[in-house]
Amino acid sequence: MALTNCPSCNKRISDKAEACPHCEFRLSGLSEEELNREWSHAVQARRDKLISQSMLALLIAIAAFTYFFIEQPIPGTWQSHTANALMLIGVVWFVINRVRIMFLKRSRR
Structure with a gap:
């Protein structure tokens, strides 16, 4: 499990996360x-x-x-x-x- 930056708030999150826990930006399943x-x-x-x-x-x-x-x-x-x-x-x-x-x-x- 690697850490990556959220494209919205730029905070560190898991690359497996479906949404950012900080700003609730959805990451998975999106074109x-x-x-x-x-x-x-x-x-x-x-x-x-x-x-x-x-x-x-x-x-x-x-x-x-x-x-x-x-x-x-x-x-x-x-x-x-x-x-x-x-x-x-x-x-x-x-x-x-x-x-x-x-x-x-x-x-x-």
């Missing part, structure tokens, strides 16, 4: 066309997940900015620090997810 279709579905699912995460990050950053703009907390208070931290976290998380989406688009089978 080349079906394998390509399954791979496309797996990539699309990952892309959708990353897009959802990036929208959540953007929503967090916008909510923190809105709070900061409307309430105008006194600088140095915990409210001010929390709003600033959430804005920073939201923007950084958004940028990281967009970079991950870009690398996902570049990945080839």
Whole structure:
């Protein structure tokens, strides 16, 4: 029993496995066309997940900015620090997810 890489998630799996235990990508009994279709579905699912995460990050950053703009907390208070931290976290998380989406688009089978 040898180990091979899953074409979808690139993790090590058994060559005898019918499906990847990590991402549930079907491997056995598929023609080349079906394998390509399954791979496309797996990539699309990952892309959708990353897009959802990036929208959540953007929503967090916008909510923190809105709070900061409307309430105008006194600088140095915990409210001010929390709003600033959430804005920073939201923007950084958004940028990281967009970079991950870009690398996902570049990945080839």
